Amino acid sequence: MENKDLKEDRAPESVSAPEKKLSAEKAGDDSPDRGNIGEKKSPDVQSESSEEEKISNVQKGENPEAHKDGENTGNVQNESTEVKHHEANKEGERSVDVQKESRGVKITEPEKDRGAEDPTPDAGAVPMEEKENEPVFDGTENPEIGENGRHSESDLAAQGTAWPEKAAALKNYVVERGAAVGNFVRRLSSGRKEELDQGQGGSENNIVSNNEEDKKTNLFKDWNAWNPLTLVKNTLDANAEAKGIRVEDMPAQHLLQGPVFKGKVILFSCSESSDCRMARSFLRQKGLRYFEINIDVYPGRKAELEQKTGSSFVPKIFFNEVCLGGVKELKAMDASGELDEKIKGLMETEAPLSAPLPPSAEEEDFGNNGMVDEFESVVKNLRKHVVVKDRFYKMRMFSRCFVASDAVDFLAEDQLLERDEAVDFGRRIASKHFFHHVQDENIFDDGNHLYRFLEHDPVVSTKCYNFSGRTNDMKPKPAIDVAAKLRSLTLAIYAAYISDNGKHVDYRSIAASAEFVRYLKVTEDLQRIDLHDLSREEKLAFFINLYNMMAIHAIVLWGHPNGALERRRFFGDFKYVIGGYPYSLSAIQNGVLRGNQRPPYNLTKPFGLKDKRLKVALQIPEPLVHFALVSGSKSSPPFICYAPGSIDEELRLAARIFFNDTGFSIDADTNTASLSKIMKWYSVDFGNNEREVLKFVANYLEPARAEQLLGLLGSNQLKVTYQPYDWSLND
Template sequence: MASADDQEEKNATISDITSHKSSISQDKDVEGLTTNVETLKTSEFSEADAPKHSDKEEAPVKISDAQGKDDENPEEFLLEEKPIEPVFDGTEIPESGTQPSSVWPDKAVALKNFVKEKGTVAMTTLIRRLSSKKEEGGSPRMDDKSDGDKMEVPASELKEEYPKLEERSVWNPLSFIKIGRDVQVEQTQTESSVEVPAMKGRIVIYTQLGCQECKAIRSFLREKRLNFVEINIDVFPSRKLELEKIYGSYAVPKVYFNDELIGGPKELSDMEASGLLDNKINEMMNIEPAASSPLPPLPGEDDESASGKLDELAAIVRKMKEVLKPKDRYYKMRRFSNCFLGSEAVDFLSEDQYFEREEAVEFGRKLAINHFFRHVLNENIFEDGNHLYRFLEHDPIVMCQCYNIPRGTLDVMPKPIVEIASRLRLLSHAIIEAYVSEDGKHVDYRSIHGSEEFKRYVRITEELQRVDLGELSREESLAFFINLYNMMAIHAILSWGPPTKAMERRKFFGDFKYVIGGFPYSLSAIHNGILRSNQRPPYSLTRPFAPRDRRSKVSLEYPEPLVHFALVNGTRSGPALRCYSPGNIDKELMESARDFIRNGGLIVDAEAKVASANRILHWYSVDFGKNETEVLKHAANYMEPTKSGELMELLANTHLKVTYQPYDWSLNI
């Protein structure tokens, strides 16, 4: 039986397919207009349902004056098309088995009939809208232009459609996150009922990674509904030296109420038992912190992300950008924005570096290998002639969808990926300890958004732009990409807000990206392209990386099925959020698998002979076994011994009925 959630996902898939068709077709049946009927239908859907703040599509097209000349016909050229990566957003086709391809012919016929039926309605709506506009004396919209008209896109519309190009001062994704730090509050409570008391004073606690007493103090203060500032001396080593200088020791935890040192968990418990703690809290309500009170972490404190040796190649590339002046050009009947010719680059390098043309070509290849620019179609590394190349930050996908390149390509030399991964892992560990519940199932997004640790994390991700990913071993690659995926999901939620509909989830998994090693990676590309060894996402016909895609070299040699119990995309039905280290990655993945399976991931009712499994085991069943029985046997390895024995006995002696739990896409707050 198909559920309501499955039906919503199916409708979203149909809308996504028709929107793609509309972007590459034209309809000239109505008074010479270029508006496509399917485009109108898709635009009506997106205007009603899709939030504008998450519409991060291809870069805005710039139309030059030369395009309106009589000797050029705009219809003879195709606009630049970005490659569409297969994205899995939880879409499940109702009543389909583990082999979705067998029902595709019937689905195609149904889709064709659906489009025809809706097309008639959309055509009628189009004519009615145009008629009303003519009666009102209004001018048609940009998409209603007749052939040959110059297309002029108002700047206000560009800003509205591509919010990443402007500072989004009004959009606040945190307004979608209703509950803050207290993860034990009932969902039915309103935000006003969980507000903490306003306090003029400041509570500061000094902590350290892996400290059990620090965890106890966090829990104690949260139970008391008290706001506090946490200073992790592993993240801010200068504070460690400060403690040692003042007290002769950097032992933690230490709790300050303004400028008064309270102590640790024992001292807080004693104060609460004697009633002194409540009196102290009441005093803090009206007394502001003195100048001698410990300060919260300052912006950029102990931050090494901006440091490094200046890259001499970057200085040459900076001069290239000024001299070449990239512009829109045509190549193989398609238009590409912000490009330069290979011959122009060779001319510049020959003059600037006093090279012969052959030497200039070799030097240009060196620049391309270091990810400063690349061919618009990835046909070659660098050649002289009429080939088109584009600087990394000018790529439309990088400009509009990548969130770790806000200031262009960095001018410092790329650091080793192992070093960057270690620093990112340290911050991930600190963020998870400070702002995630003990069981890893509840995340305090509001506090993460305002923390200096997260801001530093985002700054460090900028160093990934031109790194060499080939230096990573299997274990290092697993830990790095799992941790990066989980933090990218948090970054996406804080930037866009949590996705609530199928179309929003499709954008969430496919359009929020980081530039890593010169190429954009989405959440889906990391999950299915790298960690699953470039396997097709569920209910998709293509792999994430094409055969010529250079990102395929980063993929794991073999898919690792246990990553499904470690990747967290901000949902309640997903696994617990943890930080993983390369030295113990296999052991940690097995622990995560046990935790996931034993806490509702697979429930066996021996009397009813029914097994209820998390839908993750269904979506990615191909990673666990060839059939349903093999999948359950694989999952049984991580169950409690008694439950595992019951499951194996049922599989051997009876016909076990397997059901799959509805997936809860709600935010894990």
């Protein structure tokens, strides 16, 4: 249906990254700029006036999120607030231009032109497009709201009527986050709050201290020199120092480098082999830095192994060009002292050209190869011919979009089609996720509807970390094939850099590994795949494995989250674009795997009724996923790579491992059962009350412990407590 009241307009726009902090983070969101990937606390690129306005509002008891929700209600009383926010954003965009130029980043002429154009007279009063924040559980418990996100019946009766979910969620956020936001603001203002209270702070521009300005200047100055490994190193070093351990004394698997060798140690291996795991453990115990060639990841190297040894059996360990054999042979050499002599020779002898070469991320790259999409050339020309700019639609300003009628005009002329045929042709293109309606109202219709290319979506371009700046225009591969490739690389990473029990992760080595680089390349194939043909088992294995690798990816780039606010960002703002839509860790867990249920202590569901991702969610929630999802904390379950053919059996095994390890304990002397906090937070997934939850647990305990638990349940004398959740890093 056409919108008769459509008006076209341009609002001042940020430089090359569309709406980086203009729409999704206008209300004070703390998510990172694409340039700040490696930072644990990435400051928003915005003007000082915009920062001070938010700081001032928080100090007065106002919450930035309240402005955003107030705008969504369309209350006339908020028009002046919207004008202030828009003016602050204009100043922030000019600041971004200056900052980019100061870093030597070239601003293209179209970007300068867009920023220089005069808006319509009322543009300042037009609220910008806003994306609703997904409900996220950050580990903070709210006793006023149950774990399933609902108020008690007595509370609702006292209120007289049910609140809208959004308003109740806002109230909860303001009440529970006030102290945390206040601490954040005090840190941001560098202790200037006292001066402001005494009237000594001068103008609002003085809120941010000179030290903060120096930090920003240094940040932009060193932007191009940023290395995400630095953050991981600092985090690990800080953890070691806190434990009283010197970095030099840390185990070899925690270090990027072992002893300095002129020669090379090469391990040929595969992912699922107990002998290969033993070989890795042995080399680490000896303090040897080695390069691993996983023949599952690099199948072409299997022929090289056969040529050099006459067999493709793994593991095989090479010292330079000499094959010493497998782990059995190395242990025999170690017992006789021969291995120490060979290690000494390795330190002094450089590897000849005949030695196996270490693997390369570009070697046999199967991440982005394939056929070109049938619509690639049409879409390429469409991008050139339609006018992409900010436009006014249904009382909102939408950035970098085009009008449907312009696209239909081009398709009709380019493909020699009648107008109705051109619309059908456009729907075929849109179904491949090259572009979407700005409000997901339809697939593609003629008229004044607004559409946006995938690369121009503000969430995709700023928060999706499998998106490198342009849409993957290759023909989408079958989802099951992409899942199999990702699983193969996940197995290789787990085998090489995660302990045998799955509880300790060498994040630093993962970040530097060729396997991880290849994994990131393959994730670009997720951008436009079709998830709807996946079976329940395939969907479970795919999303569990993806969640766990996304968590590793987020820790490598951002560092481990410290505190509730950083966990909220970790679970809600780190996303992949999958099948044309962004998925956060919270969306995968609560939206897909839990069948679109509310996160604990939240009042809204991840996916609304019109959300296209709702079709991907499981029809029946799977409670066992809680013992498979790993967020990088010590209280998380161990890492396991799941296969679709045996997913249910593997999930039952994961539950048994979890409860028979640290997830459950019972004290017969005091008749007390101790459960993981996971069983409290997500109790609605396991039963309607505590008794049913304990019966669920009994199904996965060893027979003797299950009998003991059920006996105490029958006597009605059992007390239940919940273990503190350890959020520290599982390194």
